[in-house]
Amino acid sequence: MSAPVYCIVTGDQITPETDSRAHVIPSALGGRLKPKGILSRCGNGILDDKFDYPLIEAFQAIMNLIGGTADRSKSAIATRMEAQDGKEYVFTFGEHLTPHRHEFVEEQVGDETHFKIAARTLKEARILLGKIKKKHPSFDIDEAMKHAVTDHRWPDGPLHLKMQMGSNILFPWTFAAAAIFAKHHGLEAPPNFRSYVEQFDLATPNLPPDTFFFMPERKWIEAEGLVTHRLALVGDPTEGRLLFYAELFDAFGVGVTWPFASDEPICKTYAVDVVAGKEVPATVDLPAVTAMPWSATHRLGDSELYARTTDRIGRLMQVSAQRLFERDIEDAITRAWGTMDSRQLGLEDWVRLLEEFAHLIEKIWTNPAVTQDIREEMIKRFVDVTAEIIQKVPAPFRVAFGQILRPLQDRLVRIHRTKTGTQTSANE
Template identity: 25%
Template sequence: MDLCSLCEIKLTTENDSREHIIPNSIGGRRKIKGFLCQNCNSTTGAEWDTELSKQLNPLCLIFFIQRERGSPPSQTFKTTEGRSLTLHSKGGMSPAKVSFEEVTVDGKSSIRIFARDIKEAKSILKGVKNKHPTINIEQLVSDLLPTEEYHSGMLEFDLAFGGPKSGKALVKSALCLAHSAGVASSSCEQAIEYLRRDGNPCFGYYNEQDLVENRPLNIPLHCVAIQGDPDSGLLLGYVEYFGIQRMVVCLSENYVGSKISKSYAIDPVKGAELSLNIRIPLNLKDVYAAYNYEKYDPIKMQQCFEAVIPVALAMSETRERDRVISEAVKFAFKNCGANEGDLITDAQYKKLCQLMAEKLAPYLLRHKQP
């Protein structure tokens, strides 16, 4: 049996684990055995992979990534208008916190509640009664009229990426792929020194040129690649997340095995594996330059982002349209006066159309030309 690549304990059928090459938390699927013991798998997952997924969670949400297990956690963002909204993995947003305001129009007072659902709105009304004890809460509850509105501002995302924990997660991915290709982890001295003993980071940001030769359009892909050349003594890795964050990794400066080139790539939106040609034509000088941020261009990173963000916008628009139509139809049928299975009368048909129009109005107005 193999040894654990991190703690070097002998792996057995009892303590061996299935390690994702790319973490499940960001959409990875392929797993290998004989790489980490269960304890190291659990520890690095909780520490390194969790930090990686936390930093990439905004992208996981806006691209609606597909996980094997679970969903990306909802996350609250500020808008350019200063509001706080929570973005959910299944689409849609809700107020980050419940609140209410009293509005007076033409001498008539009303209460406007910002809540995620009717249940939450009702709980707010109980607090209103403490301030206005003469209010008829039961009447207010029965008069609740749920409405939806679209904010006009833009969500502000922090796409900062880096640090020792997420750095170790990406180096672990490259080491994992190398192991799956038959390269002993013990021969990847640069990666081992960094992962086991907190040595110098052996990765750097790289977008000087596109290393994916057949990059598919409009796919925010994840990929991991390794390339070993005994002539140069370099065993290099390349890791990319969402087509945006791109890093090179030096696993070894003393590689003596046969020439090797392997990659694993996935479309995290569909969960489908991709076949990519990835070349890493770098020498040691290039690698050190990447370590010193000399191979990173923020303008090119912005271009990478702009190449895939239309995918997220189109997906979001399609999901919202389908959601609005579905909820409008359900609401209209529920409140038009017809029972399930009944033939609809002319009056019920008119009521049904009216209710659907009312429910669709905010969405349609949002798309109205100025």
């Protein structure tokens, strides 16, 4: 007969009817590890409300920007951003940036009533036109829809994204994750964990004991993946302490320490590739981590913490841009070639492909954030790809094929020069 197990939050005995999966990292943020026999349904709900949901709300924007894979099938949550003029936009990975709200303006000009409508979808446009028809029954919605124009414009200036990533959210969640991960590996949760959870109040959160920013200069934990979450539990019998470490999105590292009574060292790890949506091995440089002080490396408000966080978020933005570009490339190939069905590619197929690539580059260049250097680099890549494809063409046709493609390159150069002249004038 197995020994009874008790919920680490409520202290109630866990039965088959009350057992639940304890998500160490929330599923919505890509976590896959969810052991049973640690939390009752009631205890799990308490941790969700106090720690997991605030973390999800804080980091869902990053999950969306990089196109992360959640543990369960669900619709992506749009990320809200604000432009310099105060207008709000929403972004979902793989989709166009769209205004957060539609625009419906009614203006009286003499004896006439003018309406201006900016809708995000054709369905929404019909709904807004319906408002006009209510006031003017003779108004023809179908006729108005014939004059609808689909337009894609970038906001003027950069967009601002608000994310709450301070210690008030990270530290309490890490403390709870430490308790679950330790129990999963047969160790005790941090002392006073239950009492901390009981008195924790989201409105006035108090920070857990012995929890700190832990981002030493020396890298001591590694995991392969484009963007990863990493967990480590290290026990040092010499010091008599456990260290739990959680690093989310390769960017935010927090540690927790508590007493460790054992003669043998331990090292337990977990990592997940957030983009691929799969668990990956993690390796720890045990001599390195046991040799360094297990104490705070930064404090909230430190300029170095701000700089490091900014740098790591910048890398995540680069990942997002690269993944979106790769997605656009795949779409361009599909438009150019359709379904291949193992058919042999002809010269016309390669021409269509390069036309699609050129159009894609022009589309990217409409983004005001694209600089002169970026345009020059993209032209160089286009020329290199064109030259590589020309070499695949039978020798007798290469010159003629190159002449067909030349106008595409010339057009990109003209657009680049025009934009460069405009930017120079604006700077002057």
